[in-house]
Amino acid sequence: MLLRGSEGNELELALVGYQFPDEERDPWDSNWLLVSVRVLATQGSWEVVDPCLTTWEAKHLVSWLVHAAAREPSEVPMTFTEPNLTVTARSRPGAPLRVRVRACFALELRPPWSRTASGSGDLCVDLDVDRGDLARAAASLLADVVRFPQRGDDPTL
Numbered sequence: 307m308l309l310r311g312s313e314g315n316e317l318e319l320a321l322v323g324y325q326f327p328d329e330e331r332d333p334w335d336s337n338w339l340l341v342s343v344r345v346l347a348t349q350g351s352w353e354v355v356d357p358c359l360t361t362w363e364a365k366h367l368v369s370w371l372v373h374a375a376a377r378e379p380s381e382v383p384m385t386f387t388e389p390n391l392t393v394t395a396r397s398r399p400g401a402p403l404r405v406r407v408r409a410c411f412a413l414e415l416r417p418p419w420s421r422t423a424s425g426s427g428d429l430c431v432d433l434d435v436d437r438g439d440l441a442r443a444a445a446s447l448l449a450d451v452v453r454f455p456q457r458g459d460d461p462t463l
Contacts, residue, residue, distance in 0.1 A: 307371070307443035307450075309407060311433030316346040317409050321364060321450035324457075325357035333461040337361040339454055343391075343415055347431040352417030358390040361456035367393070368448045375440035379405055390415040398434070405440060407433045 308318045325338035337360045344353045359367070363386045370384045370393070379395035386392075390413045398404040410430040411417075420429055 307447040309433050309435050309439060309443050311407075311435055312404075313348075313432070313434055314346070315348070315431050315433050316344070317407075317431060317433060318342075318344040319447065321359070321447075321454050322355060324454060330457050333458050334360070336457040339364060343411075345409075345411070345417070345431055349429060349431070350417060350419060352419075354415060354417075356388075356390060356414045358388045358415060359386055361451070361454060362460045362462065363387065364447065364451050364454075365456070368444050368451060370395075371440050371444035371447065374405055374407070375437045375444065389413065392428070395440075403437050405435055405437055407435055407440075409433070 307320070308316065310316050320342040321339050322342045323340045324336070325340055326335045329335045338357045339359050339361060340355055341358050342353070342355045345351060367384060373379065374395040378397055381394060381396055384393040390411065392410040392412075394408045396406045398406055408430055410428040412428045416429055
């Protein structure tokens with residue numbers, strides 16, 4: 307999925323494989339995904355691959371993107387088991403076809419040039435995007451989810 311903000315910021319997420327491709331029995335280890343993250347922002351640019359999402363979290367992110375594209379986005383942050391990524395969305399007053407997406411990166415998803423010794427503090431990037439772009443991002447991420455399906459039951463249910 308690729309989101310390009312009108313201010314020039316970009317966020318690209320791609321599912322590139324299972325962290326443990328040969329593990330099919332453990333409900334957690336068999337479902338961790340390696341995620342390629344590329345960010346272009348005023349603070350700087352970086353790329354990293356990290357096992358920061360599970361298969362079911364990737365599906366939830368697809369649903370979250372669809373909801374933000376089609377309806378009033380919830381300002382409740384989308385969070386994940388690994389606290390490396392948090393995503394929020396807000397409507398733009400006076401711009402009904404635009405959404406302000408904020409992606410915050412912590413721990414292993416922070417760029418090497420901004421990591422602190424304690425790993426404290428998130429680095430956030432805002433993207434002013436069209437609702438259609440959110441829908442296209444959801445479709446792109448869904449194509450990745452199909453390539454890496456959930457193996458076994460979701461242990462969080």
